[in-house]
Amino acid sequence: MALTIVSASEPVWANAEHTMIDLTVRFAELGSVPFLATKDDTEPHGKILFERAVAGAYGAVAPYPKSSAQDLADYKTSLMAKVDAKAEQIRGTYLTIGSGQAMVYQRKGEEVARLANDPDPDPANYPILSATVGIEGATIQEVAALVNATQEAWVKIAAAIETARLGGKAAIDAATSVQAANEAFDAIKWPPNYPG
Template sequence: MMQLNLTHDGRDYAAWTPAQLIAAGVPQGVVLGAFRSARKSEIDKEAERQRLHWITPGAGQAMTYARKVEEAKAVLAAADPVPADYPMLAASIGIDGADIVAVATTVLAMDAAWAQTGAAIEATRLRTKNNIDQASDIAAVLSITAAWPQPAA
């Protein structure tokens, strides 16, 4: 059972189970609120783990992906794109495509695929957290599971 940390009526409770908190006189509503909050935090962490099945972690990598998408859109809008004008995409020539246009096309296809998967993960995360908020007791919170999208085998 999940252990909770909370303060109630000036007393700190660290690493107590819901049953222990209730037995100590903490109102069930207070315990349920703390339990919901802790469970929703777990859902947020699991959503991030699920995202990492598809993407590379790190703020720098996220910035790189965003820049590649920006450059890819510019390449496809340009009449005669010059690779030197698109350094992030140029780094992938010969890997993600034979030329700058092919790389741009690949990047945008990958971004579109991620948008679908990312949206499915976000919908699952939000729906699950909403279900937790609607749960009437701890047993109901415990019964809520998330059906995360799965990577292809």
């Protein structure tokens, strides 16, 4: 049954997807009542109310009110982003951060692996390792040994950082209150953030 709309006020989004709006509507047939207007309402007056509300005919549509559960979820997400940032900060005390430098580290590792199986290495085939002969070692083999030792040490540090990062995020995610989330964040056991 189509109802006659006299007026409407107090529009508030009823969901985060913005497909429903709560309003106070005065119908000629019913008087003033709370009403949920939807984008795909089966009643013509519901669609009309939704369209008019979106267009601003009843004032600005107030934002969808978050529940305390949503507030907690948002807070936990922000803490988890801080965990990721802290992990990257600690990595930066051991490595030079950046995608270009990451490619250099990767290539060094590849050259070290190839060099291990090369009985008569030509330095031209190992440009990254050769670039630091005289700086990191007297020979390409000495440079490769240093790179290999550094990579082995890094694997242990990276594993400790990853354990702290993922364990901390899991504890934060399991928290049932802001206080518990803060306690989980504060309880993360990071490895020492300095070499040595």
